[in-house]
Amino acid sequence: MSFVLAQQQGWKADSLSAVPLGPFGPLREGVSGLSESNVNEKANPTAEFFMWEEFTTKPYFHPTAEKPSPPLKKIGEIFTPWPSWMVVASTRLFPDPENDQRLKSLFQVFDQGIKDFEADTAQIVKLLGTGELGCNYIEEDAKEWLKDVKFTNRTRGVDDKIIRDVVDVLKVAGVIDSALTSDEAVQRVIGIKR
Template sequence: MSLQQGWGPEDQPSFEVKGSFKPLRDSVNSGETSVFLWEWFTTKPFADSGEVRFIGSVYTPWPCWMLAASPSADEEEVKQFLAALGEYTTSFDSKEKRETENVAYVSKTFNQQESDVKEWLSTVAWYHDLAKVESKVVLETLQTLEKAGVVKAPAAGWNISDFVNESVSTIV
């Protein structure tokens, strides 16, 4: 949003973190909060009901789903987790499930309209090999955060290996 609005580090507005969506929504409806940023599809039912309204969109230059583990996490357990989750995302990503089972599950679980779920599912891509980390995504994320004044690049530039445990993941 900073880049979209042309704000430099000295222009940053202050933001208060409200936590999950319900306290955020409650604070908007009480007048305590004027505006908030949240994912579009999960906010849509509240916009459809008139409880909140959309005033714009801010697109991130990075994927909306990222996985992180503590450096102290057991590497074998992380590898097993990534492999198991990768099997699930591969199954979830199948054309057949995107058109039937996934629509019903997401609609029921997240209280979404089936038409909205179908639209959302048509826009997302799922990684299947979760142990692969795209260097381009990491670099673009760091460069964007640097432009926004959130991080500062080291003199020698970014080293992706500083952000990815190569005993667990492969940088591609």
């Protein structure tokens, strides 16, 4: 995402240097310079900023009565130019994904799950506060999160424009060979086209 930000802002790709810090806890510590185990240490930041999902990060930047001076500050937002989740499958297990009945069934289950999710958002708001779905959002945050959540109406298949856009960003980031054509990437990556 840092390279997407660089492209949006017109920064040179080589103006960014990634600092691998690990999962969410070390990212917070890298920016704040403070360790959760010893908040009395002198701050020693190892990164200038990180990018993470807003509602997971909110307890660390939003002042509350319990934490009037949280360790982080929110400085902006950026939205991904691609879906947040993709489904991938092994070519060894699924040599012909387009015609595989197991994958067809899987996507039917996903599509039904999305319909069920969207049919009872009040229940989803409650579940988001329990930890059962992997997070603990307060009701206000869960409702706010749901405002921006958009699900595809059909999970099966990939639009090749998504792959082309991702390839463009990854070339700038130096993650993939700049000689790779978008057509070649689409051919290599997409097992089920939309």
